Every structure is written in structure tokens, then in C-alpha cells.
Amino acid sequence: MARRVLVTGGAGYIGSHTVLQLLLEGFSVVVVDNLDNSSVVAVQRVAQLAGEFGKNLAFHRVIVVSCFVTRGAETGFWFDIRDKEALEKVFATSKFDAVIHFAGLKAVGESVQKPLIYYKNNIIGTITLLEVMAAHGCKKLVFSSSATVYGWPKDLPCTEESPLCAMNPYGRTKLMIEEICRDIHHADGDWKIMLLRYFNPVGAHPSGQIGEDPCGIPNNLMPLVQQVAVGRRPTLAVFGNDYSTKDGTGVRDYIHVVDLADGHIAALQKFFEDPNIGCEVYNLGTGKGTSVLEMMAAFEKASGKKIPLVMAGRRPGDAEILYACTVKAEKELSWKAKYGIEEMCRDQWNWAAKNPWGYRSPDPPN
Secondary structure, X not given: OOOEEEEEOOOOHHHHHHHHHHHHOOOEEEXXXXXXXXXXXXXXXXXXXXXXXXXXXXXXXXOOOOOEEEEOOEEEEOOOOOOHHHHHHHHHHOOOOEEEEOOOOOOHHHHHHOHHHHHHHHHHHHHHHHHHHHHOOOOEEEXXXXXXXXXXXXXXXXXXXXXXXXXXXXXXXXXXXXXXXXXXHHHOOOOEEEEEEEOEEEOOOOOOOOOOOOOOOOOOHHHHHHHHHOOOOOOEEEEOOOOOOOOOOOEEOEEEHHHHHHHXXXXXXXXXXXXXXXXXXEEEOOOOOEEHHHHHHHHHHHHOOOOXXXXXXXXXXXXXXXXXXXXXXXXXXXXXXXXXXXXXXXXXXXXXXXXXXXXXXXXXXX
């Protein structure tokens, strides 16, 4: 029997790529997602890409209708994993060997403007998930954490032992959830938990069929770049060109989303191979820093498109340089990123060229 994994937020960018890799590795996967910042089309395409393994994929949209909120330009019912009754129904359908937890809000700027929504959704949603998991005897969790928990590090590269100091509500929700996970493992040693701290995921599946398609204005660099490349935006704003870096722009550790997905497979395999796993934390990055301008040059080369730049001031809260030490993941998970920025940009452009409006149709003219 194939091991069965529940993936929350599995219709999203990282989630969909991870679900595909899980299927190809022989896992049976159940996805729950609210489709707040994702598309069911991604799930459908994952099933197609998985070929004969696509039959091992099921999807549930989890909906809670108990609160009415305004978020961005949208007003409506909030959909999320806080609906304990809906989660109970999902767990009643299957016995899960593990859960990968991606579901959550992730826009740093929005979290500063609307912190209560982030604390309510990310933290309460996770607590609800953990309660339902415990009630059904499923105590293996891979949690989608973030390098934002390091804040503005003084010493680089960031190791898993680096000081933790999240600088915004989004990052603080990740840090709080990490602490909750450590606490429940301390209270009950049956819990096996992997806390995976992502650096900067970019790229897309080489097929060009699934990729990043954020709703509204993107919060990350590469979705903005691809929107300029396909003509949806006229220019790209570069926030800060006076940093103490090689070209004055910020430096980040960009990691191909397929490498990141494979990191989750490695974490799951560790659960089933090592009975001594407790609550462990791993950085998932390349261990290399790349500046914004270096990334632009690589994308222009891959796409053949010129990206017009507009230099803007630094954004409050942005770190100057942030990149990972990945020795622990390489040693303990036998995982290492395979792809460089050339492949990241190649696959990002392939996705954008085939899907200039993402999973959606172009907006109708006014």
C-alpha cells in the first residue's frame, strides 16, 4: 500500500510542485486548499503531469463560513483550515501517514497592515490542524516555515542555530508555529516534526504547465519580472540600490521550486527511515547568494526579453543579504539543490511564455 499524505495548501505554488513530486515517488496524496491564492487548475494539471500516478490524487476545498472579512479589494467569506468539522471529515475518509502543511497567508506587507488576519489564519489554522491530526493518530508533520524567522542576520550564512528574530507579523506567525511544534513534541514524544525553512523559491516545473500565479500584485521578485516580460507590467521596481553588496542591490538565496519540492520528499523519507526523529529544523536553499541585478541578467538571457528597471528606495524590513547554510540538510536528509539560477530563469520563462496570465484568462478590457 502506498503511503498516504495530506497536503494543506497543495494547490498553491510550492504545494502543487510538491504534490507532483510526491505522486511520482509513489505516494498517495490528498490535497486540501481554500483556493484563496491558488487555482484548482493547478491540481488538475498536476494529475495530468503525474500520468498513471494521477489516480492517486484527491482534492478537497475546505470552507469555513463563520466569519465575513475584507481582504485587499475582495470582500467575502473566508476559506481556510480553521473549519475543524471539515478537516474532521477529510481525516475520516483516509488514514494518513503524514501531513505536509503549506496552507497560510504569506504576504509580508499585507501582514504588517492586517496582522490579526495573519495571526488568526496562520496560527489558529495550524492549531486546528494539529488537534485533528492528534485525534486521528497522525503525528508526523512537515511544516512550511521560512527564512524570515532569521530577521536581519548579522552573521552569514544562516545556520539552523542562528538567532531567531522575525521582523514582521508574517515571519512571527512562522516562528510561533515552530515554537508550538517544539512544545507539542516535548509534551508527546510520538510527534515527529520537520520544520523546513525556505529561502527564496523561484522557477517552475520544466513542462511549463505549473508555476507561480499569485492573485493581485505579486509580493516576490520573479512573478513581477515575468509579468513585465509578457507585457502585463511596463517596468520592474528595484527596491534599494545602495546596499553594501557587489552591485548595490539586495542579495538572496534563490532556490528552484522543484529542488524545494524534493526537499519535502527527503524529509518524509527521513520519517519512515529514522525512528529517532524528534522535532528537527532544516534550511532549504542553495547556500549561494544572488543579487537582484544578477537575477535580472540571468532572466534576460533566458527569455531574450529586456526588463526595464526603475530604481526605488529601500523597503522597510528588507534584509540586505540573506542566504543559507545547507550542510545539515545535505548530511541528514541526503538532499542538495541541483539547479542554478540559469535553470530557474529558464523554467520561469517557459511557464510565463506558455501561461502569460497564469491559470486565468486575461482580464477583460474596461
